[in-house]
Amino acid sequence: MGRYGDSSARSARIARALVVGGLLAVLAGCRDESVAPSVPPTTAPALPELLPPCGHSGPDVECFEAGLPDDRPEPGPTGPPQAGVPADACGEGFSHDGEGCVADIDPDDCPPGELAHPASPSCAPVAPCGSEPWGDVASGPNDLYVLASAADGGDGSATAPFNRIASAVAAASDGDVIVIGSGTYTEDIVVDRAIALRGRCPALVTIEATDIGVLVTAAAELSGFAITGGERALRVEATAQIDRLWIHDTEAGIRIDGNDVAIRDTLLENTGGNGILVRGSNTTIERSVVRGNIAVPWQGDVATEALFVNQGASATVRQSVFSNTEHTALVVYDSELVLEDSVVRGTTHASEKYLDGYGWPVGNTHPAFV
Numbered sequence: 186m187g188r189y190g191d192s193s194a195r196s197a198r199i200a201r202a203l204v205v206g207g208l209l210a211v212l213a214g215c216r217d218e219s220v221a222p223s224v225p226p227t228t229a230p231a232l233p234e235l236l237p238p239c240g241h242s243g244p245d246v247e248c249f250e251a252g253l254p255d256d257r258p259e260p261g262p263t264g265p266p267q268a269g270v271p272a273d274a275c276g277e278g279f280s281h282d283g284e285g286c287v288a289d290i291d292p293d294d295c296p297p298g299e300l301a302h303p304a305s306p307s308c309a310p311v312a313p314c315g316s317e318p319w320g321d322v323a324s325g326p327n328d329l330y331v332l333a334s335a336a337d338g339g340d341g342s343a344t345a346p347f348n349r350i351a352s353a354v355a356a357a358s359d360g361d362v363i364v365i366g367s368g369t370y371t372e373d374i375v376v377d378r379a380i381a382l383r384g385r386c387p388a389l390v391t392i393e394a395t396d397i398g399v400l401v402t403a404a405a406e407l408s409g410f411a412i413t414g415g416e417r418a419l420r421v422e423a424t425a426q427i428d429r430l431w432i433h434d435t436e437a438g439i440r441i442d443g444n445d446v447a448i449r450d451t452l453l454e455n456t457g458g459n460g461i462l463v464r465g466s467n468t469t470i471e472r473s474v475v476r477g478n479i480a481v482p483w484q485g486d487v488a489t490e491a492l493f494v495n496q497g498a499s500a501t502v503r504q505s506v507f508s509n510t511e512h513t514a515l516v517v518y519d520s521e522l523v524l525e526d527s528v529v530r531g532t533t534h535a536s537e538k539y540l541d542g543y544g545w546p547v548g549n550t551h552p553a554f555v
Contacts (some may be wrong), residue, residue: 200298209472210281276526278303288528294508298388298411300452300474303526304504311387311452312409312429313339318366319343322387322409329353329361333368350374350382365390365410366428373397373415376405380475384410387452394418394435401425401443418456432456436481441466448473456494457481458489463497463520480511489513494520502527509533 193267276285278450290301295308315321318332330346337343347353353363359379367389376382380417382399384390387410392398394415401421408428412418417425417437424527427448432438438456439448444466451473453460460475472491480489491507494500495518502524507514509531515522 194391260270276303276504278526288506288527290506294476297433297454298452300450300476300506302472302474302504302506304472304527311431311450314386315391318385319364320363320389320409322383322385323364324364324383327361328404329357329363330366331363331370332366333370334360337550354378354380355381367392371395374399376401376407377403379404381406381408382410383408387411387429398435418453427451437462438475438478440464441468447471452476453478459493460491460507462490463492463494463498463500465498468498468500468502470505472502472505474508475510476508478507478508478510478514490516492516492522494522496520499527506530 205264211514224227270281270286271282274280278289279286281287281290283429288303288306288492290303290306295301299308301308310543313321319330329341330343331341331348331350332346333348335346337348339347341347341356346366347356349372350365351374353370353372354376357378357380359362362381362383365382365384367385370389370484371393371454374382374392375396376399378395379430380403392410392412394412394417396416398412398418399420401407401419401423402426406426406428406429407419409430411431411433413432415435417440418432418435419430419438420440421427421443421527423443424445425443425447427439427446428450430451432451435457435459436450437488438453438460440462441460442464443525446466447469448461448468449472453474454476455478456475457479460478461470475491478489478491489512489515492500492502493512493516495516498520498521499520502522503541504526507526507530508528511533514529515524515533527552
């Protein structure tokens with residue numbers, strides 16, 4: 186599966202980001218779409234010897250105690266600015282603890298299928314389910330209906346629904362809404378027209394993928410269902426609104442090649458490789474969680490990213506959480522990322538070669554600006 190790409194050098198910048206449990210940096214450079222991992226194992230330097238009390242050291246590294254030096258001038262009109270974030274500058278969903286901004290969300294992760302983020306700090310299901318058979322899905326008189334338990338031969342009406350989502354898509358016209366009732370749908374779906382797929386809720390509506398669960402090639406709205414299994418849960422090649430999805434236990438999560446894509450109130454957990462891959466597009470991610478992203482084998486080692494932004498893409502992330510990623514949480518190549526009021530935490534190592542987990546790895550093939 187293609188993972189990365191090439192383009193000219195651009196900058197990456199961060200606004201009001203909270204990063205917990207990892208290194209913060211920006212990676213800018215060019216890589217081959219088909220072969221390069223997050224941190225190339227063939228060029229990565231050997232791990233330096235760990236020396237107490239200050240961490241990594243080596244022949245070209247001088248080790249200092251953490252904290253501000255004793256001889257540092259006092260901050261003021263003629264001196265350096267005060268380190269840290271001022272007490273009145275924390276973003277929504279954060280509180281000042283006397284030294285910096287701390288997210289108000291519970292430090293422990295939520296149960297499967299639930300999420301918490303700075304805009305909603307308590308664990309809750311991705312979306313409410315409402316009542317049988319369609320929940321609270323907004324629909325109209327010409328909409329099409331799908332119910333997994335329905336008999337064959339349905340016409341897509343509420344009284345005789347289709348039993349496969351692909352059948353409803355084939356019968357739909359631009360502007361139609363497909364309302365999906367409870368059940369597991371073992372199928373891969375191509376959305377090739379400007380329609381909306383609205384599930385009752387992710388806890389009760391699951392697309393069980395075999396290859397790419399949902400491939401979007403026309404402007405579409407996706408909401409209220411889960412995608413699991415398959416090579417990749419979701420690939421977007423057009424404008425799309427992605428709202429309240431639960432993507433879990435897949436070989437890879439969301440790949441975005443289309444432009445003007447919005448992901449909101451969505452949970453990705455236990456995805457492999459990359460949770461969200463943004464390639465050359467303008468993407469907004471809000472109030473979403475990528476949790477437990479799993480490293481996958483790559484050329485004898487591993488590669489993984491909770492969020493990967495490359496090929497000249499522009500991504501804005503607000504009030505979101507990236508937690509418990511194996512190896513690398515966020516990577517930016519030749520692109521721009523704005524990270525606001527968000528949390529990166531619990532990143533862990535994933536192989537004997539790389540014994541650190543990185544909130545953001547560091548590269549020097551092109552200038553990077555933070």
